[in-house]
Amino acid sequence: MATDATQFNGKIELDIRDSEPDWGPFAAPTAPENAPNVLYLVWDDTGIATWDCFGGLVEMPAMTRIAERGVRLSQFHTTALCSPTRASLLTGRNATTVGMAMIEEFTEGFPNSNGRIPFETALLPEVLAEHGYNTYCVGKWHLTPLEESNLAATKRHWPTSRGFERFYGFLGGETDQWYPDLVYDNHPVSPPGTPEDGYHLSKDIADKTIEFIRDAKVIAPDKPWFSYVCPGAGHAPHHVFKE
Numbered sequence: 001m002a003t004d005a006t007q008f009n010g011k012i013e014l015d016i017r018d019s020e021p022d023w024g025p026f027a028a029p030t031a032p033e034n035a036p037n038v039l040y041l042v043w044d045d046t047g048i049a050t051w052d053c054f055g056g057l058v059e060m061p062a063m064t065r066i067a068e069r070g071v072r073l074s075q076f077h078t079t080a081l082c083s084p085t086r087a088s089l090l091t092g093r094n095a096t097t098v099g100m101a102m103i104e105e106f107t108e109g110f111p112n113s114n115g116r117i118p119f120e121t122a123l124l125p126e127v128l129a130e131h132g133y134n135t136y137c138v139g140k141w142h143l144t145p146l147e148e149s150n151l152a153a154t155k156r157h158w159p160t161s162r163g164f165e166r167f168y169g170f171l172g173g174e175t176d177q178w179y180p181d182l183v184y185d186n187h188p189v190s191p192p193g194t195p196e197d198g199y200h201l202s203k204d205i206a207d208k209t210i211e212f213i214r215d216a217k218v219i220a221p222d223k224p225w226f227s228y229v230c231p232g233a234g235h236a237p238h239h240v241f242k243e
Contacts, residue, residue, distance in 0.1 A: 031132030035224040038128075041066075042089065044082065044140060046234040082142045082173050082235075083115070090123045090143075090228075103173060105146050115145045116157060125163030128226045136212040137164040139205045139230030144171050151187070160186055168208040169230065177201040177232065177239035200241045202233050 010022030043063075050056040053067040078085045083103040084095030091098050096112040098121050107115030117123065125135040137159040144157045149171045159167035168184050175181050178195045182188065193199030209229050216223060233240045 029130055029132045031224050035132070037224050038133075038226045040089075040124075040226065040228045042086065042140075042228070042230040044230065044232055044235040082140075086141075086143055086230075087117055090125070091117065091121050092124070093121065100143075104142060104144060104149075105173065107145060117143065117162070123163045125226060125228065127163075129163050129165065132223065134213075134216045134220075134223055134225040135164045135166075136209065136225065136227045137167045137169065137230075138209045138212070138227065139169040140173075140232045140235070141167070141169060141171050141230070142173050146172075155186055158183075158186060164228070166212050168212075169205065170232070174236050175201070175232065176237065180204075200233075200239075202231050202241070205229060205231055 007025045008022050009024060011018075011020040013019045041063075046058075048054050048056075050058045051063060052059050053064040053072065078088065079095060081103050084100045087093075087095045087098050087100035095101060098117045099112060099114045100117065101113040102108065102115070104115045107113055125133075125137070129135050141159055143159075143162075148154055148157055155161055158171070166185060168182070170181055171183055172181075177200060180191055180201045182191060191199055191201075192204065206229075209227050213225055213227065216225065
């Protein structure tokens with residue numbers, strides 16, 4: 001968060017006893033009263049025509065409950081590629097205008113396809129963080145260049161550098177859903193269980209989302225949150241549990 005010392009309204013004198021502090025320019029932003037919590041779900045590679053809430057044959061009771069309590073859109077634009085779609089969802093712009101015409105594994109050195117969202121292009125979590133929200137990213141990211149997806153590289157395009165306070169998931173386009181390659185904030189971690197224990201990344205993502213929200217709520221129960229949750233089981237390698 002940037003501060004503007006030019007807005008300092010205190011008084012600075014030679015003697016500290018004659019000076020008056022002003023914490024206003026340095027205080028953390030506060031969300032408007034009654035600001036809503038936001039759960040932003042991105043279901044990877046699941047055609048919308050398959051969902052039962054849109055007339056499809058695949059039963060998704062949880063999503064149907066959300067649809068019945070919310071708004072179902074029938075006019076929208078997206079792409080058939082992961083990184084461009086995610087760039088548009090988080091910036092509100094056409095993916096080609098923010099360097100994301102291709103997925104991160106096939107980027108090129110051109111303005112429309114370099115795989116790096118410009119820092120002058122605000123991401124949704126960056127805007128919300130500046131307005132007093134806690135921001136979490138859980139699941140698939142796929143907005144970090146392949147050559148920067150390692151611990152020796154710069155982390156300027158990792159989730160925690162683009163507006164998200166917490167991250168748990170995988171950086172690339174796909175991962176094994178039983179034995180995933182996980183990153184926690186900015187370091188790799190091992191899965192907390194095995195398939196033999198009943199582990200699956202989809203449940204892990206849900207549990208971690210709840211954990212992030214609870215971590216903040218016990219301290220600041222009225223502070224709103226934005227959770228960007230991206231399951232990966234619908235994408236290759238298509239590791240979906242029976243239930």
